[in-house]
Amino acid sequence: MSPDQAVLRRAIERGEQEGGSVEFKERLTEDLHLAEGRLESLAAQLRHRILSGDGEATYVVGVTDDGGLAGISPEAFSESMDVLSLLADEAGAHIEAVQTWGVDSASQTTDPDGPPATADTDTDTAPEGIVGVATIREGAVLEDDDHIVVGTAGHVDHGKSTLVGTLVTGSADDGEGSTRSYLDVQPHEVERGLSADLSYGVYGFEDDEPVRMDNPDRKDDRARVVEESDRLVSFVDTVGHEPWLRTTIRGLVGQKLDYGLLTVAADDGPTKTTREHLGILLATELPTIVAITKADLVSDERVAEVEREVERALRDVDKTPLRVERHGVDAAIEEISETVVPVVTTSAVTMDGIDQLDAMFERLPKTAGESGAFRMYVDRSYNVQGVGAVASGTIKSGTVEAGDELLLGPMPDGTFREVEVRSIEMHYHRVDEAKAGRIVGIALKGVTEPALERGMVLLPRDADPDPVREFEAEVMVLNHPTRIGDGYEPVVHVETISEAAQFFPTDGQLLPGDSGEATVRFKFRSYLVEEGQRFVFREGRSKGVGTITSVETDD
Structure with a gap:
């Protein structure tokens, strides 16, 4: 058994005890467990577990009352974590970490000595069920x-x-x-x-x-x-x-x-x-x-x-x-x-x-985040068992909450896809809301991880984004062996976008140390950029910086 599986084994072996810090839950649902009266009761139970564990409780989700590995669907597990996060908040605590394992039908047993079968995280070989261990600590989530x-x-x-x-x-x-x-x-x-x-x-x-x-x-x-x-x-x-x-x-x-x-x-x-x-x-x-x-x-x-x-x-x-x-x-x-x-x-x-x-x-003071509607450029993406596709990056403007309906794109064809925020993680804590300047991971419903690409952007559902292939810019050449002329093709880095682009200087050329205007055209596809954004371009030993001065909307 791997060390990670040993965490699950130890939690099951400790089991539920009247004065213990471990709690077994097969699943938690919003309709049942957040109903009036039930939330307060379950929050009190969670508080008892935390006090029994000297400030820390362990919730094993996806198991039966006697510790059998039942396994629940990724959707059910995500909902369970959302409910558990609300219960923790009600109890003056927070979810500090979550570990998950895939279990197949062969491992769904009431025998706690049977180790869980770890499944491949690829979507083509998804496990039949999810079992997870959530560590909950006393104290509110960091402001x-x-x-x-x-x-x-x-x-x-x-x-x-x-x-x-x-x-x-x-x-x-x-x-x-x-x-x-x-x-x-x-x-x-x-x-x-x-x-x-x-x-x-x-x-x-x-x-x-x-x-x-x-x-x-x-x-x-x-x-x-x-x-x-x-x-x-x-x-x-x-x-x-x-x-x-x-x-x-x-x-x-x-x-x-x-x-x-x-x-x-x-x-x-x-x-x-x-x-x-x-x-x-x-x-x-x-x-x-x-x-x-x-x-x-x-x-x-x-x-x-x-x-x-x-x-x-x-x-x-x-x-x-x-x-x-x-x-x-x-x-x-x-x-x-x-x-x-x-x-x-x-x-x-x-x-x-x-x-x-x-x-x-x-x-040193925190620099102010940008005002306006929510916007986050995707920096990384990955798949988490029991949660699904996660887009991570730094929120550029606005705020985002669990349950928000968003647009994701542009896709390779320039369109945007409707998605929903399952949950938000920040500093190993699940949070209900995050705002500009925060580095977060956003679990998304409505998209698979392979469809997420660096340089895409998340926006409110009612946004009307216009991705572009071309923009005007003021550029400065930091280093180049000769001159930059029409058709020069460096890689442009703007926000999290990294894409080959063609440059067409207004005056026909730019020399090292020069500043001037140029038309910049993404070579392969459109992206969402806006006036005022700064970018870096490089090709071999050549490097420069620029500012977008206007954008040309695609027809």
């Missing part, structure tokens, strides 16, 4: 109003992951990147859970004191930080290798970030990649902090030299550097903007500069 998301960038080996590892754990690095290993997030953790927490590190603050992680790879450790903190800081990873700049662009353009954190190693100084990452961060108008890392490896004279190089690089792009060591944290928090860039010198080994970064992240 996410004071949660900032920081996008990290920097050249490879410039200490980006090590610095973040030290921030989220409070542990000094051993000089060999020991804290970097904390951030090796495994894809299966996202695929098996319901969360869409896209960050690769998170820590928080309570009463101005840091709440750190012991092991960022453990979902329950992340949940603990979320539970204990009244202020959260998430880091969205971007990679430094030149061949993977596409992923960096995805992290910087495709997420609703509040701040950027650019690392520059003191033993190497600003590189070509550093300047490109800086250009992308600042071109997208993201308030940015520069952290000079590895100060312990070089002399004070070398640190001062790199600080001057960073300041020159910032002034070259019309930004004002603000040395935090000289001007203080208060000034950095007050002045950080699209034009003022705080610079902090750090060492993950000696912990120099970590207190300053802590102080800044603890007090």
